[in-house]
Amino acid sequence: MNLNSLNFFKNLRTGNRQYAVIGLGRFGRAVCMTLHNLGYEVLGIDTNERQVDQAIADEIAAHALQLDSTQPAALQEAGIFEFDTVIVAIGNYVQESIITTLNLKEGGVPHVVAxxxxxxxxxxxxxxGADHVVFPEHEMGCELARSLTRPGILDRFELDPDHSIVEVVVPKEFDGKSILELDLRSRYGVNVLAVCHNDRFEINPTPNVRLVKGAILIVVGSNQGINQLPV
Incomplete structure (x- = not known):
């Protein structure tokens, strides 16, 4: 599962250096691996010994434990209640997911993402008591629909339900025209953050920069305006 296009990481506290992830299925493994690769210390947890052994072998977490998260005593003994943020990734087992979340909140974990x-x-x-609830399958489905209907939009990061930062391919309609000429703010309600051509980024480009078909344009603005871009 690719988490790059999900809003999941907006729900994590950036000041943290340690995270616990309970549930090492596809989603939990993806969370562990991404956080681990970003340099955070991650503890992976699962009831399945094979999943735990695989996480250790694949080096997707600093540590991994086998325990039953529906048992408060097991969580306390493992020190899980001392973590500031715990991710409950047991989405397909509703009862276990709910009990685990309840245990974490009753154990004093400040920030639980489920x-x-x-x-x-x-x-x-x-x-x-979950502080944030995520629906990764729903978000991935929305992302797939957008990629099929708007193939020129390479990536999207939603700031809120109405605004996003998107990475788009410069269309032929924009080829050879300057940012000033295109007047993107007035026409589409978007602002240009960067232009990338031949793998070189120009951050906060001047209005006189001319765009080239096939280059990458990174803009921020309303979803309504973004959806009107000729991509």
């Missing part, structure tokens, strides 16, 4: 497999599951997680 994966939900359905809207009802998400509501239940919120009821027992």
């Amino acid at each position: 994966k939900a497999s359905s809207e009802v599951h998400g509501k239940l997680l919120q009821r027992v």
Whole structure:
């Protein structure tokens, strides 16, 4: 699972250096691997010994433990309640996911991010205290639909439901024209953050920069305006 296009990491506290991830399925492994590669210390947890051994062998986490997260005593003994942020990635096992989230909050974990497999599951997680609930399958589905209908948009980071930062391929309609000539702010409600051509980025380009078809344009603005770009 590719987490690059998900909003998942917006829900994590950037001041943290340590995270615990409970559930080492596809989503949990992807979270562990991404955090580990970003330089954070990650503890992976699963009830399945094979999953734990595989996480250690693949070096996707600094440490990995086999334990039953529905048992508060096991979490306490492993020191999980001392973590500032814990990710509950047991999305396909609703009862275990809810009990684990409840245990973490009752154990004093300040920030719990939980994966939900359905809207009802998400509501239940919120009821027992989850600070953030994520729906990765839903987000990936939305991202797939966007990529199929708007292939010129290479990547998107949603700032909120109405605004995004996107990476787009410069279309032929923009070829040879300057940012000033295109007047993107007035026409589409977007601002240019950077232009990339031949693997070289120009950050905060001047209005006189001329765009080349096939280059990369990074803009920020309303989703409504972004969706009107000729890409």
